[in-house]
Amino acid sequence: MGVSNNIVAVVNFISLLCSIPIIAAGIWLASKQDNACVHLFRWPVIILGVLLLLVSLSGFVGAVWDRPCLLATHLFAMAALVLLLITLLVFAFVVTRPDGSRAVPGRAFSEYRIEGYSGWLKDYILDHWPQIRACLSTDDVCGKLARRDAFFTADQFFQSDLSPLQSGCCKPPTLCGYNYVNPTLWINPTNAMADTDCYLWNNDQSQLCYGCNSCKAGLLGSLRHEWRKANIALIVATVALIWVYIIGCSAFKNAQTEELFRRYKHGWA
Template identity: 65%
Template sequence: MGVSNNITAFLNFVALLASVPIIGAGIWLASKPDNECIHYFRWPVVILGFLILLVSLAGFIGAYWNRKGLLALYLFCMAVLIALLLILLVFAFIVTRPDGSYSVPSRGYREYRLDGFSAWLRDHVTNSGNWGKIRTCLADSDVCAKLNQNYITSDQFFGAHISPLQSGCCKPPTVCGYNYVSPTMWLNPVNPMGDPDCLLWNNDQSVLCYNCNSCRAGLLGNLRKEWRKANVVLIVAVVVLIWVYLIACSAFKNAQTEDLFRRYKQGWI
């Protein structure tokens, strides 16, 4: 095996390792309660990570055993996968850029407005056609039940940094003026504010504020927070993959030159 093939094999091993955090970030995203309820958000990163793993393995085998056809296929497929990963990153950054959160006086958590998030997320995640299934999925999860386990007094709850999903779905908006009993049990105010969500709140644990716009906004807030964290890992991984790919292209060309020179010396051409 020539020097260039050695380098290419090593680089493909690095690319193989770079696919691991991509897969890990995808699995982490897929395991979150909100992503479990939005099926088409769960697997794109995991699928891309596994494809990069397989292509890198093919490239390593091709370089180690000097299979030019396999190496050429690796270079083509890896270019496509890097392009797809870049498109996913740019798209995720654009649709998660707007932040619909706002601070509430004397509260550790933030609350969320639906119109503060990107139109694409609102249209594709919280539209009436999708929300029915998402709402049922969220109600069946333990997202709100965990609050009752973790917080007892109002001071504990009001000072807590709960998730956007819990803030939007498990309690009424603060502006409504409901009185605290437990994180998911509130006494009706005498004159609730004009926010439509104030009338949608229900102490029934299967209803709560799952029909509220604040719940939809909280879901988008969760998605934004999680994808922003995952993007950090994906950006580092894609930088490594691009660096590896460019050097691998150069090494592949050098391997071609080495092979041509060896044939010339042996009198084959």
């Protein structure tokens, strides 16, 4: 195996390693409760990472056993997968860029407004909300919060760090003026309601605010937060793969030149 083929083998081994954080990011996203309920976002990253791993492995095998046709096919496939990864990154960045969270005076947690998120993502959630709502209720998002024993007073609850789902689905919005009893039990105020979500709140533990816009916004906030974190790993892996691909193409070209020179030399001899 020539020097250039050795370089190709090393480069493909590095690209194989680059697929690992992509797969890990996909598994992390799929394991999250909200992503488990929004099926559209569960598997694309994992599938893309696995395909990159298999293509990198094929390139490594082609370089070690000196199979030019396999290497050429690998380079075309790798280019397509890198373009798909870049497309996924751009799409994820665009749809998660708007942020519907807002700080609430006197509260450690944020609250969420559905109007603050991208139209595409918002429309998808609204179109599939009955199934998503049933999934969230089954997964006992708010039941876990209610069973926590850290909240003895309203002040302790208000200073707690709630997740977007807990903030949007498990309590009424702060502007409704409900009085705290426990994390998922609130007393209806006597003042006029300021938002339609205030009328939708129900102390029934199977209802709570699962029908509220704040719950839909909380889900969007959770998805946005997780995808923005996953994007960091995906961006690093993508940059590394682009550099590896460029080096691999150069090494493959040199390997082909070496082979032509070797054949010419032997033929001349």
